[in-house]
Amino acid sequence: MSSADRRQREIEEIKKKIIDAATELFIDEGYAHVSIRKIAQKIEYSPTTIYNYFRDKEAILHHLLKQGYALFLRYLHAAESEAANRGGDIVHQLRAVMRAYTRFGLEHSDYYKLIFIEDLERRQPFEDCESDRRKGFQLLARLVEQAVAERGAHEADPQQISQILWAAIHGITSLLVTFDDFPWADDRERLVDTLIETQIRGVFGSAARTQNDEAEGIR
Amino acid sequence: MSSADRRQREIEEIKKKIIDAATELFIDEGYAHVSIRKIAQKIEYSPTTIYNYFRDKEAILHHLLKQGYALFLRYLHAAESEAANRGGDIVHQLRAVMRAYTRFGLEHSDYYKLIFIEDLERRQPFEDCESDRRKGFQLLARLVEQAVAERGAHEADPQQISQILWAAIHGITSLLVTFDDFPWADDRERLVDTLIETQIRGVFGSAARTQNDEAEGIR
């Protein structure tokens, strides 16, 4: 059975080669402007060979997007648990997750564009990608629910608050990523921080600032 | 010269016919999936005829986007001047403009998708469309500057505040428009209102609520 195993590895290897070539091309020239033939040429295979590994061109994009979403969720989860382990209070965790969201967008702006623009723009988005997106939102929603339960908020409905926070953080990230040459305020990191603080203040009131935050020098 | 005039009208008429057919198709099937031949068939002309009226397929999209931006700016300006004429204070105007932004997005979600997703997604966006977008932002920025001067804000930098408000309002609009079947909180209008109030509170503090607002029943 060893030869079958080896073959399995070979298949994965070729798949990876295709994905890598496609990623580079998609990012450079945009999904629509990349042809199967170009990808094939880049990996030095015949165009039809690709169809032995992926059902069609969309399947390649799908594979690529799934990778992006996995990375995205890893960012959010890492931020949440790290903040929790540090003993930060619930609002602190919320902040950390929001920051992680934009950090992902800025550090992997190509992925962000692909998964939050290219994917959204398609007629029929991939269901499992949609599910990953929902997972990201629910992570945020859980934190908000807990935070509202602990401290109360101006608007009582946690669902509404989650969606507002999501909107704000998605808004700044997508704008920063798509309008790279817009004259953004001095430092982008600071802009994001100010936005997050504005949201926290708007939702929980200024009482939401804790000694914990002060100690870490959060404005 | 009357025949030349008539011809001029005819040209505009055919252009309009092309744009209208293209609009419908682009909205239904997405820019990438619409072919010149399909547009031609819809208006019962030969495919090549279209090239007598538009340089290429992109030029059609361009024309369409310009229309969308014009409508968008009309929404913002109308809201601003209406709020000003009603004697509303500056924060009131700000609210009105933000609401107008989302109202445009919701009432013309197809346009919104085209101009705020399709356009952003292209490699090289049309400059004059970019300029229209900037105009929209600057309208907001002017109001913010004035509001900050009048009342002060938690964060002193008006530029930063403008960008935060822009991000929030763009965020909620694009999410509402792209995730039409997401389980949004009860009433979407109310969600938008709550988001706007959250922003105002976060930026100007709760002192920002005026008797004027109370009188009009704004929460």
Next chain:
DNA sequence: TTATTTAAATGAACACTGTTAATATTGGTT
């Protein structure tokens, strides 16, 4: 090792796409 079976890579082809150049057709002016 050789013969046979199985799996993978390919070349040719189809129905499309945007776009161009040459041709046919129309309408207005002498």
Next chain:
DNA sequence: AACCAATATTAACAGTGTTCATTTAAATAA
């Protein structure tokens, strides 16, 4: 009625995603 300019159309090119029949390579059996 004859001409001419403007407009519409047909034919064609290079390129696209994708399929199918065919060839090549690899794995197994004799």
